[in-house]
Amino acid sequence: ETGVTQSPTHLIKTRGQQVTLRCSSQSGHNTVSWYQQALGQGPQFIFQYYREEENGRGNFPPRFSGLQFPNYSSELNVNALELDDSALYLCASRRDSHTEAFFGQGTRLTVV
Amino acid sequence: AQSVTQLDSQVPVFEEAPVELRCNYSSSVSVYLFWYVQYPNQGLQLLLKYLSGSTLVKGINGFEAEFNKSQTSFHLRKPSVHISDTAEYFCAVNPETSGSRLTFGEGTQLTVNP
Numbered sequence: 001e002t003g004v005t006q007s008p009t010h011l012i013k014t015r016g017q018q019v020t021l022r023c024s025s026q027s028g029h030n031t032v033s034w035y036q037q038a039l040g041q042g043p044q045f046i047f048q049y050y051r052e053e054e055n056g057r058g059n060f061p062p063r064f065s066g067l068q069f070p071n072y073s074s075e076l077n078v079n080a081l082e083l084d085d086s087a088l089y090l091c092a093s094r095r096d097s098h099t100e101a102f103f104g105q106g107t108r109l110t111v112v
Numbered sequence: 113a114q115s116v117t118q119l120d121s122q123v124p125v126f127e128e129a130p131v132e133l134r135c136n137y138s139s140s141v142s143v144y145l146f147w148y149v150q151y152p153n154q155g156l157q158l159l160l161k162y163l164s165g166s167t168l169v170k171g172i173n174g175f176e177a178e179f180n181k182s183q184t185s186f187h188l189r190k191p192s193v194h195i196s197d198t199a200e201y202f203c204a205v206n207p208e209t210s211g212s213r214l215t216f217g218e219g220t221q222l223t224v225n226p
Binding site for chain 2: 004031033035040041042043044045048056058090092094100101102103104105106108
């Protein structure tokens with residue numbers, strides 16, 4: 001059973017650019033959530049996808065968007081990058097809404 | 113809405129000493145409670161969870177936590193820590209009826225010294 005994998009592990013982008021982060025959910029999991037963890041802080045919920053539909057969103061602007069594919073993998077897209085978007089982005093998958101969430105290793109995004 | 117307060121940002125202890133990491137939460141609805149651990153440059157690993165039943169929950173690596181509904185607390189304890197327990201610990205809550213949306217505290221850095 002493979003765990004949650006994220007790619008890339010590290011990324012450097014310039015302010016104003018766009019970025020796509022990828023997440024492969026654990027086998028058998030149909031729900032994927034994304035979190036942003038700024039340095040020295042706890043993770044903040046961005047949004048969640050269940051069976052290819054967004055079904056929950058945190059307090060993030062529309063330039064944060066996502067997709068979930070039929071195989072339940074997911075992408076997080078961020079447009080018009082700002083310096084404050086620099087953070088560790090974590091993906092978590094679970095089998096349904098009331099079971100344990102398994103986290104990936106994260107993607108460290110640096111915006112310069 | 114939910115909020116989580118971890119009362120100590122840093123906890124230094126000596127090896128083999130007991131430790132308690134404190135967590136209080138606020139919520140207008142019933143919640144599930146979790147403790148996660150994060151080692152440097154890694155993702156989050158679940159230590160333990162409280163969904164229902166016994167208020168004393170045992171997790172991995174010798175950790176346990178007690179749910180206190182009247183005090184809205186979920187403190188994490190370990191009777192004897194090891195150097196390898198040095199990490200960041202996060203308390204989190206998830207509403208029982210609102211799908212999966214974890215709200216995390218700010219974290220507690222546990223440093224175990226020899």
